[in-house]
Every structure is written in C-alpha cells, then in structure tokens.
Amino acid sequence: MRAMVLEEAGTPLVEADVEDPRPRPGEVLVRVRACGVCRTDLHIVDGELAEPKLPLILGHQIVGEVIEVGEGAGRYAGGARVGIPWLGWTCGECRYCLSGRENLCPRARFTGYDIDGGYSGLAVADERFCFPIPDGYADVQAAPLLCAGLIGYRSLRMSGDAERVGLYGFGASAHIVCQVAVHQRREVLAITRPGDVETQRFALELGASWAGDARGGSAVGEPGDGGLPTELDAAIVFAPAGELVPQALRALAPGGAVVCAGIHMSDIPSFAYRDLWRERSIRSVANLTRSDGEEFLALAPEVPVRTEVGEYGLADANRALEDLRAGRFRGAAVLRPSV
Ligand SMILES: [Zn+2]
Numbered sequence: 001m002r003a004m005v006l007e008e009a010g011t012p013l014v015e016a017d018v019e020d021p022r023p024r025p026g027e028v029l030v031r032v033r034a035c036g037v038c039r040t041d042l043h044i045v046d047g048e049l050a051e052p053k054l055p056l057i058l059g060h061q062i063v064g065e066v067i068e069v070g071e072g073a074g075r076y077a078g079g080a081r082v083g084i085p086w087l088g089w090t091c092g093e094c095r096y097c098l099s100g101r102e103n104l105c106p107r108a109r110f111t112g113y114d115i116d117g118g119y120s121g122l123a124v125a126d127e128r129f130c131f132p133i134p135d136g137y138a139d140v141q142a143a144p145l146l147c148a149g150l151i152g153y154r155s156l157r158m159s160g161d162a163e164r165v166g167l168y169g170f171g172a173s174a175h176i177v178c179q180v181a182v183h184q185r186r187e188v189l190a191i192t193r194p195g196d197v198e199t200q201r202f203a204l205e206l207g208a209s210w211a212g213d214a215r216g217g218s219a220v221g222e223p224g225d226g227g228l229p230t231e232l233d234a235a236i237v238f239a240p241a242g243e244l245v246p247q248a249l250r251a252l253a254p255g256g257a258v259v260c261a262g263i264h265m266s267d268i269p270s271f272a273y274r275d276l277w278r279e280r281s282i283r284s285v286a287n288l289t290r291s292d293g294e295e296f297l298a299l300a301p302e303v304p305v306r307t308e309v310g311e312y313g314l315a316d317a318n319r320a321l322e323d324l325r326a327g328r329f330r331g332a333a334v335l336r337p338s339v
C-alpha cells in the first residue's frame with residue numbers, strides 16, 4: 001500500500017510503498033476513506049512527544065471501510081464503515097481501566113503513535129476500539145469528529161455546567177465544540193490570534209456571541225476594553241501556547257476552570273496565587289474513553305455538528321501539516337488516501 005511514513009522526528013514524512021497490514025485476531029482491516037490531520041500529529045513530527053514507534057504511519061481520525069476481519073472479530077461485517085480513534089488498545093485490568101478511566105491506562109496504545117495509523121491506503125485496528133460512523137456524514141466530514149470532536153467534547157464536559165465558555169484557539173476542535181456548546185445553550189466566546197479576522201468571523205457564524213483576541217481586541221464583535229467582554233465560567237485552551245493559561249485564568253469568574261485540551265503545550269509562565277484564588281482551577285484532558293466516543297457520536301447528528309474541512313491527497317500530507325501549523329485553513333484538514 002501507499003503510505004506517508006515518519007522515519008525520524010524532525011524530518012518530513014516520506015511517501016513509500018509498504019507491505020499491506022494483515023488483521024490479527026480481534027482486528028479489522030479497513031480501506032482508509034479519509035483520515036483527519038490533528039495537531040498531535042504535528043507534535044509527533046516535531047519530536048515533542050517522547051516515544052512514538054518508528055518508522056511510524058501517523059493518523060488517528062480514520063474513517064474506513066472494513067474489507068477483512070481477523071479471527072474471532074465479529075462486530076463489523078465486510079463493507080461496514082467504521083471510525084478508528086486515538087485510543088487503540090487498553091489493558092482492561094488496571095485500576096484506571098476498571099474505574100471507567102481507560103483514557104489513563106498506563107499500558108494504553110495509541111493509533112498513529114504506538115500503532116500505525118491512517119496516513120495510508122489500509123489500516124488495521126482492534127475492533128473493540130472502533131466506532132460505527134453515524135449515517136448522514138460523508139467520510140471526510142466524519143473524520144474530524146474522531147479526535148477534534150471527541151476530545152473537544154471531553155474537554156467541554158470537564159468544564160462542568162459552565163454557562164460562559166471561552167475557546168482559546170479556534171481550529172478543528174473548537175469549531176466543533178462551539179456548535180455543541182451553543183446547542184447546549186451555553187454562551188461561547190472565541191479567542192483567536194490577534195487580527196485573525198477571518199477566524200473570528202467563522203466563530204460568529206458558528207454561534208459564538210463574541211470573537212476576538214485574549215486582550216479583548218476584536219474586529220468583528222463588540223469592542224473590548226482591554227479584556228474579554230464578560231468573565232468566563234470555563235476556558236478551554238486548544239492552542240499549544242502555555243502563556244495562554246495564566247491569561248485564561250485571569251479571564252475566569254470565581255469557581256471557573258481552565259481546561260487544557262492538547263497533548264503538548266509550551267511551558268506555562270508563573271502567575272500570582274490571587275489569580276487561582278476563589279476556587280479557580282486548571283486541569284488537563286488526556287485521551288478519550290470509548291464511552292466518550294459513543295456519547296459524542298450519538299450527539300453529533302442531533303446538534304447537528306457540521307464540520308468544515310480542507311481536503312488533501314495522501315501525498316500532500318506534509319503540506320497539510322504545514323498549513324495546520326500556519327493556521328491556513330478554517331476547520332479541519334483531512335487526507336483522502338483512496339482518491
Ligand atoms: Zn488528535
């Protein structure tokens with residue numbers, strides 16, 4: 001099969017012919033119809049995550065068609081459309097797995113990190129960790145639901161019943177979370193890079209009540225007065241920029257939470273204790289559980305979540321990653337290996 005392969009961190013992916021994977025017992029083999037590009041992929045390429053398998057095929061937002069099932073696998077028949085997410089395997093017996101927190105399993109294996117992913121024509125996955133894709137979503141539209149959507153949804157849940165939610169960094173994940181939060185009758189404020197008017201307009205189109213930068217500058221919403229127009233009950237930080245954490249903390253109402261949604265972030269500068277005082281909190285969100293996936297994929301068509309995607313051919317994966325780094329598209333980037 002054709003694949004884009006990471007041979008070494010810090011180097012571009014290399015297009016190569018590699019041997020077709022075979023489904024082992026309990027696995028399905030899928031033809032990859034679409035594979036979303038995630039910021040985590042960029043962190044892996046940049047060497048910011050410690051121990052990926054190498055060489056590695058990235059990609060953990062896979063929409064595929066089952067073409068073969070391994071011994072003992074029976075959940076999906078040939079022709080079924082499945083989603084393969086970041087969580088690829090857990091041990092099922094540790095204290096995390098046994099308490100509904102398989103996202104924290106110390107032996108967990110992740111797609112496109114410990115297991116080859118979907119920047120390729122074919123992929124294999126443990127069928128217990130796959131999800132059926134809801135009808136009504138085209139392959140490319142469904143792909144970003146599998147990480148941007150799923151982990152975004154978990155982050156939103158971690159913000160509790162916050163009425164006013166600030167989204168710091170309005171990319172693939174935030175553009176989905178915004179729609180879910182508005183559907184839940186929360187108020188959404190979108191915080192973008194200064195002067196990114198196009199993204200601010202995009203956020204307003206998706207139902208945000210205000211869009212601007214962290215200092216309150218806004219070309220499209222109500223003018224700020226040096227801060228956001230209102231205090232936040234929760235701030236979800238999607239951008240991998242540690243300096244946003246104290247900024248977001250200072251934008252919180254008492255009792256509010258800063259939720260860091262990414263797998264990697266630059267160092268967080270120190271801040272005064274008074275910024276945390278009055279029961280403000282900071283937490284991270286790691287990975288997903290299968291029940292997050294089931295819950296979110298049932299909710300997405302109800303909202304309904306519409307994903308905005310930029311499509312790339314498989315061979316253009318490096319360009320897709322660079323466009324993601326530079327923020328050159330709205331919404332999410334998706335590879336289409338079979339085209
Ligand atoms: Zn991801």
Ligand SMILES: [Zn+2]
Binds near residue numbers: 092
């Ligand atoms: Zn475990």
